[in-house]
Amino acid sequence: MIVSGNISKVRKVIKEAKRRNKLVGFVPTMGALHAGHMSLVKRAKKECSFVVVSIFLNPTQFGPGQDLRRYPKCFAKDTHLLRRAGIDLLFYPRQEAMYQRNHSVYVQEDSLSKGLCGKFRPGHFRGVCTVVGKLFNIVEPDIAYFGQKDYQQALILKRLVRDLNFSLKIKILPIIREKDKLALSSRNSYLSPGERTDALSLYSSLREAKSLIKKGERNPRKIINEMKRIILSKKGVKIEYIKIVDAQNLKELDKIRAPVLIALAVYIGKTRLIDNVIINVKG
């Protein structure tokens, strides 16, 4: 495994791999790797002959007062995991290498990014699109892998690839959950043991929504109310949003029709967690 933070070096290594007709798979991350990230890495290893992972805690996707500073950093452990997974190149640039003092060019998505997390994290997806655009230009992957956990992000990045004509394919892989169904997230490390238990209500509410839809419920309002009831049964929990939207365009629905995304963002104490399910409704 080559480890480098040098953009020119990384370009060179990848260019050489391409010259040898390698298929380049790419998993961009902010580090603090967990089994969710590693599922992307494993898939990349399976499908590609040269796998690049980036670790870059991207400042432009954090708003003021968000958790940029306390975001978990564990480079040694991350490196170990990636080496064991057999990736070819770990790119971990410094902030100054990625954003020059007078950086002034940004990539912005104007439609899919308006709702859900975008509404509560202004500028977040602009930061994501900008850094991913940069990373795509540096790594020039054939396939890039993202998790469904950040479904809105993945959909926006698919749009980015389409609208700016990046020559690569984005694959969205399923959410990886703990045994008790908590969705894996680097931010789970912020939770106290009590909060960790409360956090299970997120998936419980999604499971209940799924079950209601299976039973024939088609009114989003009724489903959301039931989800709220489940989540708010815990103390110290604050719902940022619960939305039922068209899984293709993220538009809110009056009536449930296939396929729908049920997505939520909830504060467990001071920790903001997100989770979602996609449901293929018949009829």
Added chain:
Amino acid sequence: MIVSGNISKVRKVIKEAKRRNKLVGFVPTMGALHAGHMSLVKRAKKECSFVVVSIFLNPTQFGPGQDLRRYPKCFAKDTHLLRRAGIDLLFYPRQEAMYQRNHSVYVQEDSLSKGLCGKFRPGHFRGVCTVVGKLFNIVEPDIAYFGQKDYQQALILKRLVRDLNFSLKIKILPIIREKDKLALSSRNSYLSPGERTDALSLYSSLREAKSLIKKGERNPRKIINEMKRIILSKKGVKIEYIKIVDAQNLKELDKIRAPVLIALAVYIGKTRLIDNVIINVKG
């Protein structure tokens, strides 16, 4: 010369050229080619072993009420000129191929694009950055050529390349002028014979500015007033702006110091023309 509007085909042709170790030069245009464009093409031919020209009248860089509809179209003549120049590939995509119905991703520069033309054409440089970002991703050139006539645009695109890590070099080539010093522009075709004569005042004013600076004048206000006097001596002429700015960051100057850009936009009748000079002031 291969002529195609098909993005996949164009990618394929260029990929094959790269496989044969060709150096790819790129000149993006909106058509209505003149000797200014052709000077870029000639330079590309000289420096690169595979030259791509695009002709695409980009709607996103025109504001409402601007001249998108009446912009001159002369594809047959353009093709003839490019064939004679010996380019390898002419890419002329249709609008629907470049912008899908629900296009929603844009590239925006937030600093250099605020002043000069950017102030009077809101959204213009967003459209330019977006389409050029797309074209760079499709063509993947080693060198892209732009004219100093659109100096602000060229500087913004250099910033785009730097900030989004495009793997290419931008070259800015000198303004090409008619014998009587009118800067070449596709929009000159809008001018009546009388307007054509009035338009000479643009360069006269720039020449006078240059001469004043050479004589030691360092007060931008005084120079601009003199330029205004020259331009407004013609009837039916309206000054949009005359600015003296730092040629590197486009910031307005209180006192002239090297290197400066003197740039102007003037309406001759209904036709908006721009022109500029860069002056390397000593001391």
